[in-house]
Every structure is written in C-alpha cells, then in structure tokens.
Amino acid sequence: MNRSQPTSQRPLFLLIPGLVAIAFLVIPLVGLLAEAPWGSFGSILTSQVALEALRISLITSIAATAIAIVIGTPLAWLLAREILPGTRVLRALVIVPLLLPPVVSGVILLTAFGRRGLVGQWLYSGLGIQLPFSTAGVVIAATFVAMPFLIITMEGAFRSLDGRFEDAASTLGASQWTIFRRITLPMVGPSLVAGAVLCWARALGEFGATITFAGNFPGVTQSMPLAVYQALETDRSTAIALSLVMLTVCIVVLVALRGRYLRPGSS
DSSP states (O other), rough: OOOOOOGGGGGGGGGGHHHHHHHHHHHHHHHHHHHHHOOGGGHHHSSSSHHHHHHHHHHHHHHHHHHHHHHHHHHHHHHHTOOSSTTTHHHHHHHHHSSSSSHHHHHHHHHHHHHSSHHHHHHHIIIIOTTTSHHHHHHHHHHHHHHHHHHHHHHHHHHTTTTTHHHHHHHTTTHHHHHHIIIIIHHHHHHHHHHHHHHHHHHHTTTTTHHHOOOTTTTOOOOHHHHHHHHHOOOOOHHHHHHHHHHHHHHHHHHHTTTTTTTTTTO
C-alpha cells in the first residue's frame, strides 16, 4: 500500500537540504561516469594488473566476510544477551575499528601480528607464519575493519528477536545448539545477509589498513583500491576505469539484495 502523506503534512522545509544531500552524493558519481575512458575500457579491465587486483579483492573480501560470520555472529549473540562480564566495554571495543583512521588500524595490526608483534613473533618463530605483506595479511586487515558492521547488525537483530520461540523449543527438550541453528539463525536470516553484505562491501573497499599492514605488491596484496591508488599516480584513465568497476559491483549487489534483505526494519 502506498502511504502518501497529505501535502499539508509534508515538511517542505526539508526539501531543499534533502535535494542538496542528493546532489552531493550523486554528482561525484556522474563525474566518474563522465570521465570514464569508455573507448579503452575493455583493454584496461582485461590487463593483468586489473585482473590480479580484482582476483585478490574478491578472494580476500569473501574470506574476510566468511571469518566475520563465523566468529562475529556468536559474539553478537553474546553481546545481545549480555552474558559476558563487561559487555558495555566489549561493545565499545567492537566499535573502535569503525572510528579509527584505517592507517592506525594497520599500525595496530602490525603491533599485534607483525614479525615482532605481540602474537606475530610467536607465529613467526614457532610456526614460520608471517602475516604482514602476504595475502593472508590482506584478509586479516579486511576482517578487522569490516567485522564490526556485521556484529552491530546482528546484535540488533538478536535483541529484537522474540524469545518465546526459543523458550518453547527449550521446554520441549531441544539443545542449545539445535535452538540456535534451527530457530534463532533462521529468524535473523535477513539481518545476517544484510550484515554480511555491509561487511563484504567494507572489506572490498579497504585501503588504509591493507597498505599499512600488508603492503602493495601486485599479485600478492594489491587489491582493487590499492591498484586504483597506484594507477592514479601514473594513469588517470586506468584509475577511473577500476574505480568504476568497484562502484558497479557494489551497486549491483546492493540493489539486488535491497528489496529482500535490506529493507528498513527487516529482521
């Protein structure tokens, strides 16, 4: 049903700033389209640099999203149920990566997982594992900055969940794992998809933490944002073409999921 408001009840004084906001967001996109090198677009996208950067971006962003789902969803449930001591402090720590400058996130990761870091020194000396300046390092950086989006989304979904269904299943003898797998997760499924999409989009566009922690090595750690940054210094047309690819991928995914999973109030 179309809920149109009477003209007399519409806050028309909000129209001008609203239109300014739309223009502010849309004009840069129009500028990108206007300067896109359509004539050489195909050759740029099929170049080895572009294909390698796209491959690394897709692999690392998907891996980061999978890790976030596996470990972030349980944390969101724990925060929503306030089971852990110091839940308020833990919730604040979860939000911290959203507020930090990405470069600072990269420095933090180096102090933790670098060859001389708190954990990284043991990984390197004991197992010979070096996370910085590797593809795995890109995944770690993307997960660190993107997982809070999924946790925040899922915590809200778990909080708004009607607990009567879980209580009924528990009364009937279902185990906690069965309740979580067959009742809780299906009920918050749309929120899980929405959180995963937001997490993936953030991971796909990660730049600062990646270049600080993993470096910018073509074929190893150079994702699409890093390829755009490098191309911008030497070839503006390539940078615009790669930017347009990232923009297209994000828009296609978000538009495709918007109607089903990303509706306001979906849970």
